[in-house]
Amino acid sequence: MRRIKDKGPLTFTMLVALLIALRQFLGIYHFTDQGFALGMVGFLCLFLWVLPHWSLRFIGSIGIYAVTLYHYFPLGQSLGGAWLAALWRQLRPLLTMVREEGFGRTPSLLAFSLVFLAVCLIAVLGIEYEVFSLSYLSLLGYFLLLSIFNHLEVLPESLIIVLCGLLAAGFRHFRSVGGTAWLRYVLLGGGLLGLLYFAAVNLPDAWVRDPLASHSVTLRNRLNEAGLYNFVAEVGVGGNTRTGFGEDDEVLGGALVDDSTVLFRATQDSPHYWRVDSKDQYTGKGWLQHTTDQPQVIEGANFTVTHSETENFLHRQEIELTFESLDTYLPLPYGNSQITLNSGFSGFVYFENSQRVNLLVNEEETRQLSMLSAVPEFPVSALQQVGVTQGEDFDNYLRLPGSLPQRVADLAKELTQDAVTMYDKVNAIESYLNSSPEFRYSKVDVVAPLLDQDYVDQFLFESKVGYCDNFSTAMVVMLRTLGIPARWAKGFSPGTAIPSFEERKTYEIKNLNAHSWPEVYFAGYGWIPFEPTPSFTNPARPGTPEEEVTSSSVASSEVTEVSTTTTTTQSSESQGSTSETSQVQNEQDAEDSTATTNRKISWLVLGLLLVIGALVVYRYGVYWGMWLLCRFTTQPLAKGYPYLLRHLERRIPRKSGETLLAYSEKVVAQWPELADLMELTRRYESSLYGGQKETTDSRELLLTVMKELPKKR
Structure with a gap:
């Protein structure tokens, strides 16, 4: 006790x-x-x-x-x-x-x-x-x-x-x-x-x-x-990495930091993903391009890119791009695009297998182009009827390393055991990755796999923490274990809309908007994107309503880290939604309501603390005032007795001309617990009129009387 x-x-x-x-x-x-x-x-x-x-x-x-x-x-x-x-x-x-x-x-x-x-x-x-x-x-x-x-x-x-x-x-x-x-x-x-x-x-x-x-x-x-501020800035920022879109994806993993450098701006009607490249060979650590892809050089200002095999399109939109970086890749929306070079470029380099387009750059400072994009329609009901495509042309999109642990394939089989069609299987794996509470999205908590660990296996069964590279690679690999052709694509999420009252919005796409996702082949439609990364929504994904992606979406993203001490480039991303779905809006409303409630509770708690504090000060402030006087003076009786007397007179008035001793007798008669007041008064008068020195126990007598005084109301 x-x-x-x-x-x-x-x-x-x-x-x-x-x-x-x-x-x-x-x-x-x-x-x-x-x-x-x-x-x-x-x-x-x-x-x-x-x-x-x-x-x-x-x-x-x-x-x-x-x-x-x-x-x-x-x-x-x-x-x-x-x-x-x-x-x-x-x-x-x-x-x-x-x-x-x-x-x-x-x-x-x-x-x-x-x-x-x-x-x-x-x-x-x-x-x-x-x-x-x-x-x-x-x-x-x-x-x-x-x-x-x-x-x-x-x-x-x-x-x-x-x-x-x-x-x-x-x-x-x-x-x-x-x-x-x-x-x-x-x-x-x-x-x-x-x-x-x-x-x-x-x-x-x-x-x-x-x-x-x-x-x-x-x-x-x-x-x-002395350099203290400079040291703080260098250490606080971490200063040894930068982030952005990179070409080397052979080794993925590790914690990353975003870079907000603007790469290009797009003026358009509605936001969408920007596709740049795809890769087909999973190594167990990252991605390579296995398929030989001979570049086709196209001189001139016009070129049409066909990404989709379907002839059905939802709508068309005009897009104007202005580039701020010196990169030569061309980010494109899904669908078919008719491109016209305006300034800064002299032609195109096209890679058919990966469906990538690079730009030939000239010496002009301004780098601009425009395009007419046809957005394809991927009806879910029609995709439900499409079976798995087979053949030598798709072998590269099924290949997996022999070191891949069996439990990855077992998990894919378990997740799709109730799925009937290929689309159902794809959707089942996608839903597991982007909706399961087992996985957590983070770019700073990701640990690179050890030398003897497979990148996907480590993510699915050990860390369960990752960003877009982890989620997209895991989905591609699991689909391949089921015999479904899939590949790894990368580019950018929609970016951030610059506020304006115009119908056509201008979006800024930054390094931090770099992103990766899986593509699955559906015969008659081509390579279709899916989105397994939590909180991201690709408007080109089948079954995604247009209203889910608005011009106010702010995309945080996957980016690529380039270390100053190594040549390995890795993807990274920062969490954020690329869309405003009704679910997100409901969650936001709930958060706002919760925040309002929390603020009210906080004010209530603070109000209670204020009242309690005021009551404590009101009741015990007299005693603590005496304690301070006694603690910090060499003459506690000379300083403390007048302080005590003032507070006594507020409770029991003292008559004019009434002596201290007579007044003390009156107080003690009414409050016997203050009997020590008589001794204090005698000592005070002796010290005041007789010149006697204060005794050492006067301090304790003062505190004893003051201890009882708060109880008298």
Whole structure:
């Protein structure tokens, strides 16, 4: 029981500080299920508080750490030795990456492992060993890093961390001198905590920021001259990679960062995917072009590209392209396109098998072209009647490496066991990849497979975290195990529409819009795109209504990373929808409603904290005022007695000319609990009129009387 009494307030302050810090981390890494981690921190503090023996507290802390880590990263295993082995396989290359590249970008698996371990250690330091300086300063250091590297405003949270540390130190002091003062201290601290948070959140930042900025000019200039800001910029950004569309896809995988450089702009009626290239040979690590593709050079300003075998088209639209980069590939919409070169180009290079078009560039600075695009119609009812195409011409689109694990084919067979037609099988695998809760979309958490791991197998059965390259490659490979011709295509998602009131919109397509997806061959229709990557919608996919893709869609995407130290180019993407479907709109409405509710709840909680804080200050403020007077003066009686007298007179009026001793007798007669007031009055008069020195116990007498005064109303 003594431990519970002694450690209770320390546990409370540490819990508040840890919850505030952990919420920031979970928000930065976009963990949607934050409640579990925050709840486990509560259990961690509870175990450190109430468990009687250190061994139980140690085991409990280890268990909480393991369960929390497993909840967010199960890695396709049950909690146990197999999971620990899989976890180490995932962490090992991440540790190597951080050792070589630094902490500029840290995947969430490694970041969560380290941060939650730090949470456990800080909790032990603050609750078990009461090392407040190291524990709370560590949390403040974390908020400093957030402010520097993530450009977050964390002043309110930092102030609360400071207050929690002061409350913990204050309680420890009161505990050492004995008495029940610690209870009032905790209640007062809780009220101050609410008041401080309310003020920090709602008062203008400029009230604090502007004075700090004006008084720190000299210091910041010196730090800038010393190179600190330059170092922060280099480390914070991670500065050793760039992203964009690349040609080398032989090795895929790994965490990536986006690049917002604009590549080209398109003025058109409606958004669509931009196809550039396709590849047919899966190596187990990435993609190559196996089929020999002799380029056809076409001189002149006009060329027609036929991507579709169907004669049925939904509509036609005129498109105008303006290029900002020096790349020679031509991004095209699905369907048939009549291209006219306007400036900057002199001809075309066409690759028939991959259906890729490159441009011959001249010396003109402006690079523009226009095209008339016919959007093909892929009716689902008709595709349901199409069977699997066979023949030597399609062997390359069925080829798989002999090292592909059998469980990939087994999974594909299991997913399509109830599908009757080829289209149903394609749709079943696509739905599994883009809708299954087993998979998580992320570009920063992706771990490159080890040397002995297959790229698809590692994604499907171990990491289950990936971006477009993972999802698209997995779908192509699984379709091929079923004997369905498929290939890997890449290009760009629709891009971002520049706001305007015109019917025809101009879209900016950036490096970060680079994307990859599978294509499946349907006889009579040609190569048809599908979209297994979560949150992406390709308007050319069969069964996709046009209204699902609007001009306001903002596409984040797959991109390609080019390392400054290697020649390997890898695809990457950032999560985002390329369309506004009704489902997305409903989800947005739900999110808005939830956000509104959360704001109301937050204001309610803050209001309650404000009321509680005001009540605590009202009831115990008198005592704490006396405590401060006694604490910071060498003459507590000379300073404290007039303070006590003023508050007594507010409750029991003092008559004009009434002596202090007579007034004290009247007060004690009404409130016998203040009997020590008589002794205080005698000592005060002796000191005031007789010149006697104050005794050492006068401070304790003052505090004893003041302790009873708040109870008298």
